[in-house]
Amino acid sequence: MSQHVNDGRTSRWLAYAIVGVGALIMLAPFYFMFVFATHSRTEIFNLPPPMWFGDDLFVNLKILTERLPFWRNLGWSVYVALASTALTLLFCSMGGYAFALMDFRFKKALFALVMATMLLPSFMGMIPAFMIMDALGWIDEHRALYIPGAASAFGIFLMRQFASTAVPKELIEAARMDGCGEFAIYWRIVLPLLKPALGTLGLITFIGSWNNFMGPLIVMRSLENYTLPLALRSLQSPVNTEWGALMVGSAIATIPLLILFAVASRQLIAGLTAGAVK
Amino acid sequence: MRLPSFLRLSPRWAPYVFISPFLILFAIFGVFPLLFSLYLAFQSWEPTSGLQAMEYVGLGNFAFALEDEWFWKSLKNTAWLALASGVPQHLVAIPLAVFIHNSFKRLRDGVIGAYFLPYITSTVAIAIMFSSLFSKDFGLINAGLHSLFGVENVDWLGKAENIKPAVAFIVFWRYLGFNVVLYLAALQTIPKDLYEAADMDGAGRWQQFFHITLPSLKPMILFGVMLSVIGGLQLFEEPFILTGGKGGIDQSAMTSAMYLYRMAFDFNDFGGASAMSWLLFALVVLMTWLTNRAFRPRGGSV
Structure with missing residues (x-):
């Protein structure tokens, strides 16, 4: 018996050690991103490399803002992420509500279509996306980044799942009996009940847009209009890359994500694995 | 607040209105481009030479x-x-x-x-x-x-x-x-x-x-x-x-x-x-x- 207990304790400590070291490996690149952001190019490539913060943060920031219209790029990232979040929440909650609680013709087929679009590989959209944007005259326009994906299949799926348990059908029928209009029902009854799911979808959409690389890569043309990921990449060159400046830029692009994650990691993880876990 | 009757959405049409953003965006940015890329797969084309320069090449691509x-x-x-x-x-x-x-x-x-x-x-x-x-x-x-x-x-x-x-x-x-x-x-x-x-x-x-x-x-x-x-x-x-x-x-x-x-x-x-x-x-x-x-x-x- 005591042998068994002892066994359990050793293996428990072993588990702590393995999981702990693994977690450090996962976090190390983030730590060094912030450390390197405060060192000059030559210091970063010292041997051994710096392990603690230095005092070149503002020098690096100055180089960054000289090489890039950095604050503008940051602004565009914020703008596109907010616009795409707002539109996605509106469209997906409307669609999810209809699929969850209303009856209409072709409902099953249309929902199957929604699910099918989730499985479509991203590279299938690359060339067609460029062509349609070109035809619409949306090349180098930010609306090309937030409109096409605004009624995302994932969002509609998430909203439908949530609405079908959180919104009682009787409540809606009662409101209808009382002469409440369809938009009023959606706006005053359904939306408030969907709040938790809206929060999750909002976070996911914001982060997705913030990190989006392929979309802007295909449609955006001028450095002035770039969002952060594209702008940062343009600093990378085979020779003389300003690593310190790049690290500051990457760190600034990462900070909002760290804050969102610190505040809502449970909600985010649950939302991002929703399709899988349910 | 009550909307005038012609603006009130009848329950019959409401679901279609609610899913219309998905349908419209999906048609424009999903179905149409996808079909077009299928068509394009059988054409020889460089975007710089304009749409009329497209040429059918069968399975050539x-x-x-x-x-x-x-x-x-x-x-x-x-x-x-x-x-x-x-x-x-x-x-x-x-x-x-x-x-x-x-x-x-x-x-x-x-x-x-x-x-x-x-x-x-x-x-x-x-x-x-x-x-x-x-x-x-x-x-x-x-x-x-x-x-x-x-x-x-x-x-x-x-x-x-x-x-x-x-x-x-x-x-x-x-x-x-x-x-x-x-x-x-x-x-x-x-x-x-x-x-x-x-x-x-x-x-x-x-x-x-x-x-x-x-x-x-x-x-x-x-x-x-x-x-x-x-x-x-x-x-x-x-x-x-x-x-x-x-x-x-x-x-x-x-x-x-x-x-x-x-x-x-x-x-x-x-x-x-x-x-x-x-x-x-x-x-x-x-x-x-x-x-x-x-x-x-x-x-x-x-």
């Missing part, structure tokens, strides 16, 4: 793709990267999830968060970070390998045979946490009394792992592997940024999705790129189906 050395090379690279990043993801994620599930109570959320964080971070920031960590003479990874194992500095990004492992590691690092969360969710659904009964019968930890845990995880393993296969065949951003969009020395980290991009946007061959995208799509469907089959019990209904 497909034939060209299948004879194209680089296309095959990109397929091999993609398969290599998908395996080298995908297999370890699951081999590591399963025991890790078991450890976290059994031994972590109070720190659980924090630990899961640490593993999940790379998944929500910008690929560009990650790739930039790693290209400095992987640098040959001054990178932290080489410094670490040297002091721990005495390994000579490896030229990760400058030698054809080293780029792929570097990319595979980044992909592994990025998606490990996602898989850990999947397996943790599946572990929670295994009834505790199964383990209690096994304890009574004197089954050791290893036996319990192989006879209870693994079989119970099987549906999630299938699902997770399927996601890795689908994701692996689409790999684009990590190698694209790490190799400056060109695929690295000797194109050794050029995935199929990257080659597709280059065909269209670097070489201006939209017809060829469209044909390739449909070939690749067929491959994704085939691989998904094969994975699904491989995990089903033999003789069982599919």
